[in-house]
Amino acid sequence: MPVYQLDVTTQRPQAARPGGPVAPRPVAPPAPAEEHAARRALRAQIARLERDLADTVIEAFGRDRVPHRVAARGRGPRLLSLGDLELLRDDLAEKLREARVEVAERGAEYADARALLERMLREPERHKYVRLSLQDLGESGCGVYQVRPRVGLIGMLAGWWHVKLSSGCPLPGG
Amino acid sequence: MVGRRRRDEEDGEPPRPELELDLHEGWIDHAVAAEFPELRLRWADVPSPPSRRTPPGLEQRLRVLSGRFAGPQAVAIRREPIPHAYRVFFRHIGLDPDTTRTPIEAVVVERLMDGGFKPQGHLRDAQRIALVETSVPVWAIDAAALDGPLGIRLARTGERLGEGEYAHDLEPGRLVVADAGPALGVLFGDLAPRAEPGAATRTLRLFTVQVAGVPEVHVEEALWQCAEALDAR
Numbered sequence: 001m002p003v004y005q006l007d008v009t010t011q012r013p014q015a016a017r018p019g020g021p022v023a024p025r026p027v028a029p030p031a032p033a034e035e036h037a038a039r040r041a042l043r044a045q046i047a048r049l050e051r052d053l054a055d056t057v058i059e060a061f062g063r064d065r066v067p068h069r070v071a072a073r074g075r076g077p078r079l080l081s082l083g084d085l086e087l088l089r090d091d092l093a094e095k096l097r098e099a100r101v102e103v104a105e106r107g108a109e110y111a112d113a114r115a116l117l118e119r120m121l122r123e124p125e126r127h128k129y130v131r132l133s134l135q136d137l138g139e140s141g142c143g144v145y146q147v148r149p150r151v152g153l154i155g156m157l158a159g160w161w162h163v164k165l166s167s168g169c170p171l172p173g174g
Numbered sequence: 175m176v177g178r179r180r181r182d183e184e185d186g187e188p189p190r191p192e193l194e195l196d197l198h199e200g201w202i203d204h205a206v207a208a209e210f211p212e213l214r215l216r217w218a219d220v221p222s223p224p225s226r227r228t229p230p231g232l233e234q235r236l237r238v239l240s241g242r243f244a245g246p247q248a249v250a251i252r253r254e255p256i257p258h259a260y261r262v263f264f265r266h267i268g269l270d271p272d273t274t275r276t277p278i279e280a281v282v283v284e285r286l287m288d289g290g291f292k293p294q295g296h297l298r299d300a301q302r303i304a305l306v307e308t309s310v311p312v313w314a315i316d317a318a319a320l321d322g323p324l325g326i327r328l329a330r331t332g333e334r335l336g337e338g339e340y341a342h343d344l345e346p347g348r349l350v351v352a353d354a355g356p357a358l359g360v361l362f363g364d365l366a367p368r369a370e371p372g373a374a375t376r377t378l379r380l381f382t383v384q385v386a387g388v389p390e391v392h393v394e395e396a397l398w399q400c401a402e403a404l405d406a407r
Contacts (some may be wrong), residue, residue: 039209047262054252054261072270077349077361079209079328080268088265 035082042085049092056099060106066099110138117163120147124161142169179398195220195401197394200381201325206349210266210386215351216393217324217381219317220401222371223300228293229406236299239306240290248282256309259387267349269362277311277362297371297378300403310382310396313351315358315369317377322354324381326361333357336366351381378404 053068060066070091073084080088113136120127124147132145144166149155178192200215207213228236243251251257252271260276275283281302285291291306293299297314304312315324329344335357336342344350350357359365361383371378380400384393 036208043266046265050262050265051253051258054258058250058253069272070270072268072273074268076345076363077264077267077269078345078347079206079349080266084268088268092265 042089045089053096060103066102070095113137120163203327212386214384218397219377219379222375222378223296223404226295228296228299231406232299233293236291243282243285256388259385263385278309300400303403304396304400307399308392308396310392312380312382312396312400314371315379316371316375317379319368320353
């Protein structure tokens, strides 16, 4: 996971420390050239974040809905100030973090489900009637894996168990 | 810069001279160019089509283009280089591309909602073909309504979009497309009514906006595609 480093320093007045100097240092506004360079750097960061957010959304598409919307501040196209760009960069970074956490959590759930399916296939008699849908496995479709007895009651009494995959989605109207 | 291309010849029709397109570079206000040095506006004047009705050949082309997009592509398109470049530019100018969709994403969503690219008139369809083929949007303005070359600047204090009681105020600093006079439209937004092509329009000014990451060849091709589609009979 790439780390987004803030290479734009936002100067803030120094906080008063106990026993230390209390007078805050005056903050000089950034020179136009510095501010211009800072905005350019922020725009480059925003472009990278937008790319990574798009990649995360596409990675999860069809399985999960990941948080990805970063609302615009203000209305209409305009030149964004340094502060606007910083806020946008921070919002995008936070949304990307949330999206990646969501994808990672769901990925762990899918891995657990796949491990369970392997155990069901290996030892069906120890997982009687366990059901696992394709969606639980992070796959598309409406199929469900279920451990069922072979040949009905006879298989149940004889301990003949196997995993069946039900096919297809329900027809419209049931 | 004048370019020429051979026209597609229809069976049984006499050959027509080559299609000409004189491509111009629009101006960019200093304040805007300082922030976005790669932002460009390109434009060309073309004759307005004689009929608003979409020619059968374009209808057929729209049907073919409809087959290019399904649900997954509508989402995945944001990762392709040119749509991504417009998404990033939208972010840079304070628009949320998931709310105010970029032109290519908007047309793909429209295709999914309608089940295909349905004919919407010759001009609109020519613009859509150019957009789908190149991912670069093309706008059209009534050339007779213009005062000088096109460009991009910031809206001035007290400036309004349109005239009369339906005109609305433009926030100062809003990015607008303009000629020598008042704003003609918001960048990537609505056009002023005076700029909208109508039944009396004889010449259309096609323009497109190039942002960082969009190759020049795609921008020129978008204008050519639109001009050729408008030339179709």
